[in-house]
Amino acid sequence: MKSDTHKVLHPIAGRPMLEHLLSSAAELAPARQVVVAGHGRDQLEKALGARATIAVQDPQHGTAHAVQMAQDALADFDGDVLVLYGDVPFVTAETMRSMIARLHADDAPKVVVLGFAPDDALAYGRVIADGDAIVKMVEFKDATEVERTTKLCNSGLLAARSGDLFALLARVGNDNAQGEYYLPDIVNIALADGDHAAVVVTTDPDEVAGINSRAELADAERRWQDRRRAQAMADGATLIAPETVWFSWDTQIGRDVLIEPNVVFGPGVTVADYVTIHAFSHLEGATVGSKAQLGPYARLRPGADVRAKAKIGNFVEIKKAVIGEGAKVNHLSYVGDAEVGAGANLGAGTITCNYDGYFKYKTVIGERAFIGSNSALIAPVRIGKDAIVAAGSAVSRDVGDGELRLVRAEQMVKPGWADRFHDAMKKKKAEKQG
Structure with missing residues (x-):
């Protein structure tokens, strides 16, 4: 080898x-x-x-x-x-x-x-x-x-x-x-x-095939995957492009699961019935509840617990976090070391800031809470039930039930500043070229 x-x-x-x-x-x-x-x-x-x-x-x-x-x-x-x-x-x-x-x-x-x-x-x-x-x-x-x-x-x-x-x-x-x-x-x-x-x-001669090289190892992987894909479909899952789906030795897949092309399962994944996994998603050490939807391009890392009917969307990464029933994390977000309550909605670009360089901290988001786009939740922090965090907020203190939290710097307006800047830079550039 x-x-x-x-x-x-x-x-x-x-x-x-x-x-x-x-x-x-x-x-x-x-x-x-x-x-x-x-x-x-x-x-x-x-x-x-x-x-x-x-x-x-x-x-x-x-x-x-x-x-x-x-x-x-x-x-x-x-x-x-x-x-x-x-x-x-x-x-x-x-x-x-x-x-x-x-x-x-x-x-x-x-x-x-x-x-x-x-x-x-x-x-x-x-x-x-x-x-x-x-x-x-x-x-x-x-x-x-x-x-x-x-x-x-x-x-x-x-x-x-x-x-x-x-x-x-x-x-x-x-x-x-x-x-x-x-x-x-x-x-x-x-x-x-x-x-x-x-x-x-x-x-079955393949049963006694030995492995003595990297090429034979790859061939053994192919044969194992072919058998596992066939088993998944026989057990009631739909694989649109079976040859592009890669299972782990312990992957558990329920019935009426739809798996789109180019999905990879690492070790420790359990998927319940009626789940849809869209293309180019990667799951490892994760549990997915009934009727949940993942991807495309979703990544579930170890400890991800996605409950029934939850949605994990495009370019979303979940690590060591519970995503409650019916909750949505649809776009460009990272949720780690967290609990997200049932029915909560995390807007595009929401980040749980869970690590200070030395220790990990937890974020708790209550049921039906709404987190506006491009928000940073700086753990440890709690967001209450039915609370709203305004888009672009950096939240470092707890938010109570039903509260609105808006954390933004005051917007400043300087009329004419951009025109003067452009004029000065164009003049400087012309002098250098001359």
């Missing part, structure tokens, strides 16, 4: 690819999770906390050697082990369950391998099978020409009982083209012992 960030921490839909995988695994309620890393332990520990044990593979001698690094963390564990890959993030819980179920079938295979059949098998390792019974596992570099014609490929993912897994790993050698210890060799060892191994085949 040519990055200081660990590969498996690069995000897809705003979530590290490793977290996508762990989220699916969590549906199986695993007793413990071990992440084997060749480097970047500090980054992984910071990202995962106590949810997983980090085992470091150093030096790196192949996939079988990598799995062996988890043995100490699983020393007292006597159960099923799923071997997954952090850069193969889209394996579903359903697929994981099918692997475990096959492991416990009547024929009790020692190892269950997840296979797939891509349109182009490329240089993937091959699974030679008779039905779902594995006859042989072979890496592409070591495969014969006949074996390379096999379409069934090895994803690298497998399931085995803990005792069987580590006993087989201890017998893996490195007599191969790369001089490495290959994980698939445990299948061949089990077969040589007269034991049974089975393959479960995913019907």
Whole structure:
């Protein structure tokens, strides 16, 4: 990836690819999770906390050697082990369950391998099978020409009982083209012992697609977004130009929501039913109530809580603020660290001045208050119910219910001043040019 960030921490839909995988695994309620890393332990520990044990593979001698690094963390564990890959993030819980179920079938295979059949098998390792019974596992570099014609490929993912897994790993050698210890060799060892191994085949090759470059990361993002857009429309939302809408991994969209082109959802957004989101809007960490309208060019930042039937319009930014039911902030405004009451109207260019360079302060605007255009509300300040702030005011003191507050400098008029100024400047310019 040519990055200081660990590969498996690069995000897809705003979530590290490793977290996508762990989220699916969590549906199986695993007793413990071990992440084997060749480097970047500090980054992984910071990202995962106590949810997983980090085992470091150093030096790196192949996939079988990598799995062996988890043995100490699983020393007292006597159960099923799923071997997954952090850069193969889209394996579903359903697929994981099918692997475990096959492991416990009547024929009790020692190892269950997840296979797939891509349109182009490329240089993937091959699974030679008779039905779902594995006859042989072979890496592409070591495969014969006949074996390379096999379409069934090895994803690298497998399931085995803990005792069987580590006993087989201890017998893996490195007599191969790369001089490495290959994980698939445990299948061949089990077969040589007269034991049974089975393959479960995913019907979606994209499920096991690995990510090893920025280009593959972008392709994974595209595939994830395509699926999420289709799901949003299947759930009752209208996307006018689906390919231009970008969801986050946790975006929640209600029914009869209309989303116009070029809308981006960052993490932590919930949108209720009947909402309209106009073009070029960006939402992150926000909640939007039923029948609200946003945009075009609206920006909701974390903590934005837009209540039912409220309107957030052109080039308006909302941050850590409640916009009450039916309230309107329609044009060119910034509302941060604030509470705006139901039915209030904030005119174009209204700003809540919430930061003094050291601390943030709150603005409270009462129900049905009217804030005139180009007003600056200097927090901490309260504007009462039904109050009016005249256009162009800079309000630094509380305004009571029903009051009018007008804060402007006295207008001065100097007749003839502009004419004299222009004459003097034209004369000066002519003298310089002469």
